[in-house]
Amino acid sequence: MVDRLIERLDAIAVEEPEISEPAKSDKSNQNRPIFVSAPMVRYSKLAFRRLVRLYDVDCCYTPMIYAKCHVDSEKARQAEFSTCPEDRPLIVQFATDDAVILAKATELVYHESSGVDLNCGCPKSDVRSKGFGSALLSKPDLLADMVRHVRATINDPDYIVSLKIRINYPLEKTVDLCRKAEAAGVSRLAVHGRTPAQNHDPPDYDAIRIINESVNVPIIANGDIRSRAQALEVAERTGVYGVMAAEGLLANPAMFAGYTKTPIECVRKFVGFAAEYDLDKTFTQQHLVFMLRHVLPAKERKVMNAYKNVFETLKFLDEKFPELNDSLPGQTTLPLNLTPIIDSAHG
Numbered sequence: 476m477v478d479r480l481i482e483r484l485d486a487i488a489v490e491e492p493e494i495s496e497p498a499k500s501d502k503s504n505q506n507r508p509i510f511v512s513a514p515m516v517r518y519s520k521l522a523f524r525r526l527v528r529l530y531d532v533d534c535c536y537t538p539m540i541y542a543k544c545h546v547d548s549e550k551a552r553q554a555e556f557s558t559c560p561e562d563r564p565l566i567v568q569f570a571t572d573d574a575v576i577l578a579k580a581t582e583l584v585y586h587e588s589s590g591v592d593l594n595c596g597c598p599k600s601d602v603r604s605k606g607f608g609s610a611l612l613s614k615p616d617l618l619a620d621m622v623r624h625v626r627a628t629i630n631d632p633d634y635i636v637s638l639k640i641r642i643n644y645p646l647e648k649t650v651d652l653c654r655k656a657e658a659a660g661v662s663r664l665a666v667h668g669r670t671p672a673q674n675h676d677p678p679d680y681d682a683i684r685i686i687n688e689s690v691n692v693p694i695i696a697n698g699d700i701r702s703r704a705q706a707l708e709v710a711e712r713t714g715v716y717g718v719m720a721a722e723g724l725l726a727n728p729a730m731f732a733g734y735t736k737t738p739i740e741c742v743r744k745f746v747g748f749a750a751e752y753d754l755d756k757t758f759t760q761q762h763l764v765f766m767l768r769h770v771l772p773a774k775e776r777k778v779m780n781a782y783k784n785v786f787e788t789l790k791f792l793d794e795k796f797p798e799l800n801d802s803l804p805g806q807t808t809l810p811l812n813l814t815p816i817i818d819s820a821h822g
């Protein structure tokens with residue numbers, strides 16, 4: 476699965492210019508949609524969220540967390556959820572089809588988050604077979620009930636209650652679901668512009684526009700956003716309040732700030748956060764492989780992809796980066812010294 480993701484990330488935006496630098500934007504940071512880092516199992520953890528917030532991301536989602544495990548097990552809570560005061564606004568995403576469990580899970584994270592989201596888009600069979608994820612798209616009344624239950628439990632109108640959905644055709648079905656969720660008190664809807672059956676088809680931004688025009692709650696558009704310019708274009712075309720990215724941010728966590736590829740400084744900061752928050756070595760390695768595809772030539776990326784652990788990768792990068800710094804005008808010239816940071820953090 477990781478190999479397939481690497482291939483897909485490799486295929487993204489191969490035409491981009493060689494030098495990484497913030498692209499000039501005609502929209503200031505005040506006059507733009509909010510930029511959102513998507514929920515990503517394994518990847519949208521605290522270290523990554525701290526990183527993307529440095530690069531114009533306004534709001535982050537946690538990876539999907541099974542609500543029942545969160546409610547039942549202290550061990551699961553420790554393993555699956557961590558945050559810090561700088562990690563705000565933060566939306567905690569849960570998977571469940573049970574209103575009471577969702578409300579209990581929400582109570583547990585209320586003081587450490589800005590809101591909760593219910594995953595209504597995951598097409599994976601192990602999630603759908605439990606009645607979670609995109610299986611919920613055919614149950615708008617249940618969804619409305621779940622939203623109402625959380626609202627009734629958490630007495631705070633500013634606390635965000637969100638649904639992340641995929642679209643379905645005929646689109647009236649999705650519009651009906653969104654209207655029911657709105658009437659139940661949902662605060663925002665993140666809309667991935669593909670059906671659960673679609674994998675890599677182009678997202679239907681017009682469907683997102685129609686949904687946006689059909690409800691009053693803020694809509695976050697999601698699907699194939701690969702650059703700040705594209706995010707602004709999609710927002711213009713759909714009229715949405717915010718734009719969410721997943722794979723684009725894995726490939727380039729500085730994307731929303733206008734960088735066309737991951738700046739070296741961003742890699743360095745990521746390694747620091749990975750060490751500070753004790754990010755699993757495998758995930759650290761995978762993030763580095765994803766985000767360095769633009770900074771290293773293909774041949775060297777292949778060498779790096781073959782490494783089985785983060786120590787080998789970092790040693791390799793330590794050797795490579797002095798040259799890379801020289802060839803990237805305007806970027807940091809600080810040596811990375813990655814290996815000692817990681818060695819101390821991961822033992």
Ligand SMILES: Cc1cc2nc3c(=O)[nH]c(=O)nc-3n(C[C@H](O)[C@H](O)[C@H](O)COP(=O)(O)O)c2cc1C
Pocket residue numbers: 513514515516517518537538539568594595596597639667697698699700719720721722723
């Ligand atoms: C590695 C990975 C993990 C994901 N995990 C989740 C998840 O936990 N919850 C969720 O709602 N969507 C998840 N998604 C879907 C993304 O949030 C997003 O909807 C989808 O990738 C489309 O956006 P993109 O084109 O910007 O990647 C995941 C996607 C990826 C690539």
